[in-house]
Amino acid sequence: MAEAYPAYEERPRRRGRKVLVTLLVLLLLLAGLLVVADRVAAGVAERAIADQVEQEIAKQQAQSAPPQVDVGGFPFLTQVLGGRYERISIVLTDVRGAVGGNAVSVPRLDVDARNVQASLDTLRSGQGDVVAETVDGTGTVTYDSLAKLLDRPGLKLGEQDGRLVVTAPVDILGQKLTVTGTADVTVAEGNKVALRFNDLDAEGLPAVPLARTLLSNFARDISVDVPLPELPFQLNVRKVEPRPEGLTVTADAKDVPLNRAA
Template sequence: MGEVYSDGARPRRRWGRRLLITFIVLVLLLLGLAVAADRVGKSYAERMISDKVAEQVANQKATSEKPAVTVEGFPFLTQVARGRYDEIKIGLANFSGPAGNNRTVKMKLLDVRAKDVTAPLDTIRSGNGNIVAGTVTGVGFIDYPQLIELIGQPGVKLAAKDGKLTGAAPVQVLGQTVNVTGTAALTVKSGNVVQVRFSNVSAEGLPDNPIVKGLINSYVNKLAFDLRVPALPLKLTVQNVDAQPDGLKVTAGASDVALNSSGL
C-alpha cells in the first residue's frame, strides 16, 4: 500500500525548502559583500601608504618605481577592527639616489618589511592619523660593477669569498705585472656611510722586502673608499653590510615609523 499524505503536508515542505534556499543565498551575498569590502579597504590602505612612501622618495631626491605595498594577513577588516596588522610589505623597484660627489647608487629592489603595525579604525576610514610600524627593515643590493666604478682603479675585480669581500687587481711592480689580492673590511659609519678598507694583501712571485711592501701598500691605499648609501625612506638607516655573490647586501632598520607620513 502506498503512503498517504495529508492535503497540506507537501506545500509546507516546499515552503520550508524555499526558505532554506533563500537563507543560503542571503548568507552567500553577505559573505560576498564582506569579502568585497575587505578587498576595497585593503586596497585603499595600500594605495595610501604607497603614495606617502613615493613622496618620501621624491623628497630625498631619489627615484624608484611606484612603491608596491601589500598588507599581509586575512581578513583585512578583522585587523582593522583590532587596530593591529601582521605585516606590511613595501617594494621599491629600481631605487636610486644621490651618494655624494655627483654619484648615484642604484638598487634593483629595496625590499621593506614593516611589522608590529598599529592604526586606529578612523585612520583607515578617513586617512587622518598615523599608521605606525614598531619595526621596519629594508634590504637592498649594490652590485659590484658600481663598487668598481667608485674605486676608480683599472683592472679591479671584486667578489665574495667565505662571506667576505675580496679584491684583485694587476699591479706593475719592479718592471713586472703581478696580481695583488686582498680582503676588505666593511665598517658602517653614521650617515649611511660604509667604509671599505683592504688588508691581508698578497702578491705572488715578488720578493719579501720593504720596498716591494711599500709599493703594494701604496696601491692598496688607493683601493680604499667610502660608500655612501643614498637616504632611504621610512627613516631607514644602514645597520649591516654583507658581501654576497652578486654584490653587497645592505640591511637597514628603523623603529616607530609612521608609514603614511610624507615627512623624512
C-alpha cells in the same frame, strides 16, 4: 488497506532542506561580497599609502620606480576601522642616490613595516601621519657601484664563499701584476660600509720588501668607509653581507613616519 501518512511527512522535510540550502547559498553570497569588499578596500588603501610613500621618497631627494605596496592581515575592513594595520610591505626598485658625485645603485629595497597606524581620514584626505611601530629594510648595493667609488681602473669586486673578493691590475716595481684577495666588511658610523682589504696577494710579486710594502699601500688605499645614500624611513644600517648579487644591507628603525604631514 495501507495508510498514506508517510507521503505527508516527506513534504515538510523537503521544505526544511530547501530552506537550509537557501540559507547556505545566501551565507556564501554574503561571505563572497564581504571578501570582495575587503579586497577593494585593501586596494584603495594600498594606492593611498603608495602615493604618500612616493612623496616621502621624493622629499628625501632619492629616486626610485613607483613603490609597490601590499597591506597584509585579514580581515582588512576591521583594520581600516581601527586605523591600525598588522603589516605593510613596500618594495622599491631602482633606488638611487648621489654620494660624492657618484650614483650608488640599489636595485631593490624591501621594507617591512609592522603595526602601522593610519586613520581612515588620513588615507582619505592625504593629511596626517602614517606611522609604523617597527620598520625593517633589506637592500642590495651593486658591486659595480662600490667599485666606482673606489676609483681604481680595472678593479672588480664580487663574492666568494661569503667573503668580499677583489681583483685589480697594479704596477709594482715596473711589473704589471694582478692583485687578488678578500676584505672584511662591517658597518661603520654614519650608515657607512667599512671595507678593509687585509689579505691581498699578487702572483709574480718580486720577493723584495719594497714590493710587499707597495702592495700593502695599495690595500690601505682601497680600504675605505663607503657612504651609502640616505635610506628612506629613517632606516639605520645594522648589518652588511656579501652575496652573489651584491652587498646586502640590513637596516631597521622604530616609530617611523611612512609619510610626513605637509
